[in-house]
Amino acid sequence: xxxxxxxxxxxxxxxxxxxxxxxxxxxxxxxxxxxxxxxxxxxxxxxxxxxxxxxxxxxxxxxxxxxxxxxxxxxxxxxxxxxxxxxxxxxxxxxxxxxxxxxxxxxxxxxxxxxxxxxxxxxxxxxxxxxxxxxxxxxxxxxxxxxxxxxxxxxxxxxxxxxxxxxxxxxxxxxxxxxxxxxxxxxxxxxxxxxxxxxxxxxxxxxxxxxxxxxxxxxxxxxxxxxxxxxxxxxxxxxxxxxxxxxxxxxxxxxxxxxxxxxxxxxxxxxxxxxxxxxxxxxxxxxxxxxxxxxxxxxxxxxxxxxxxxxxxxxxxxxxxxxxxxxxxxxxxxxxxxxxxxxxxxxxxxxxxxxxxxxxxxxxxxxxxxxxxxxxxxxxxxxxxxxxxxxxxxxxxxxxxxxxxxxxxxxxxxxxxxxxxxx
DNA sequence: GAATATGATTGCCC
DNA sequence: GGGCAATCATATTC
Numbered sequence: 078x079x080x081x082x083x084x085x086x087x088x089x090x091x092x093x094x095x096x097x098x099x100x101x102x103x104x105x106x107x108x109x110x111x112x113x114x115x116x117x118x119x120x121x122x123x124x125x126x127x128x129x130x131x132x133x134x135x136x137x138x139x140x141x142x143x144x145x146x147x148x149x150x151x152x153x154x155x156x157x158x159x160x161x162x163x164x165x166x167x168x169x170x171x172x173x174x175x176x177x178x179x180x181x182x183x184x185x186x187x188x189x190x191x192x193x194x195x196x197x198x199x200x201x202x203x204x205x206x207x208x209x210x211x212x213x214x215x216x217x218x219x220x221x222x223x224x225x226x227x228x229x230x231x232x233x234x235x236x237x238x239x240x241x242x243x244x245x246x247x248x249x250x251x252x253x254x255x256x257x258x259x260x261x262x263x264x265x266x267x268x269x270x271x272x273x274x275x276x277x278x279x280x281x282x283x284x285x286x287x288x289x290x291x292x293x294x295x296x297x298x299x300x301x302x303x304x305x306x307x308x309x310x311x312x313x314x315x316x317x318x319x320x321x322x323x324x325x326x327x328x329x330x331x332x333x334x335x336x337x338x339x340x341x342x343x344x345x346x347x348x349x350x351x352x353x354x355x356x357x358x359x360x361x362x363x364x365x366x367x368x369x370x371x372x373x374x375x376x377x378x379x380x381x382x383x384x385x386x387x388x389x390x391x392x393x394x395x396x397x398x399x400x401x402x403x404x405x406x407x408x409x410x411x412x413x414x415x416x417x418x419x420x421x422x423x424x425x426x427x428x429x430x431x432x433x434x435x436x437x438x439x440x441x442x443x444x445x446x447x448x449x450x451x452x453x454x455x456x457x458x459x460x461x462x463x464x465x466x467x468x469x470x471x472x473x474x475x476x477x478x479x480x481x482x483x484x485x486x487x488x489x490x491x492x493x494x495x496x497x498x499x500x
Numbered sequence: 501g502a503a504t505a506t507g508a509t510t511g512c513c514c
Numbered sequence: 515g516g517g518c519a520a521t522c523a524t525a526t527t528c
Contacts, residue, residue, distance in 0.1 A: 315508065315523065318507080363518075364506070366517085367520095
């Protein structure tokens, strides 16, 4: 049985007989019939239904005209009433479908992420958390700010695109909703449409559009993730430390050659001085120790150079201290200075003591100064040098190599032992 | 463009 | 968790 026949049956058998009045209005007598003729009435209704069923096959103008004709048709109120009745019967199935969907967890995740990244929600300097976290993990302050601003600029771009698209979608959604509501309102003249139905239709439209919005949010999240990974990758890029930073680190390393293991405080101090992070200082010392140990000969020249520097600095400091003590106090001063570093250590103290003992600095003696720290004189400063030349390295490392190697200071007795970190 | 230097990462050990 | 050793990846030098 097709729809038309079903409606016909419904109208003929169920409803029309009892609905001569619609909404209190008396039905006008059927056109061309006396109103008591059942066959004529059926024919009339069949005619209306036929027109309704074929209305979509016609052109817009024709359909418009036909619609107007139907609206003015004498049987229209009766038909409307029947449709109301049918609707009443089918209403239950609609009601069942009206339950609200629970919030989509994926959508919530996307919303949260966009909010956290500063893409959605109020502007807050876009992804400052991510940028700051990455910045904290990196060293070079100047370069950071460049990359940081670059990251933020790109994030702002994403944010703008996202908001523009979102607005477009919302506008399109509103326009479409208005359009559909107008259509429904117009249709409500010929068929019963409850406000709830309109509401439901609006809900369906909104759901459709929100699924499109979800795609937009997903794409935006992906873009942010890509940007972020690129930003972090850029940070992974190796950049040489500044000459000054390397100088400072080398100075510390060679002046503590006997025990090149800076304490936490020393690392922090060095990091501050070199404008790098503590972990970079740790990396640097780790690399330096290994590379030095692997090829002492190669580093000998460098060691001499820094030892000379340290010696000169220490000599200056010691001379100043002596002068000071002679001028100010008859007692031996406890000079806090131990070379160019204000760090708490005495690693290079004996260099200054050597200077104090009258060993004037000469280029040729510098090597000996270094060796005096690391062990007996090295036969040759080239490839001939092995770890055997350094007692601290003789047993496979400074420490063998977990605990700091103790150094017998020339200023102390053979039995006295001190570690760089102990001070 | 190859060789070398160097900062970072990873896996393991203690 | 700190350090070592190997390795990677990039920068610099020649």
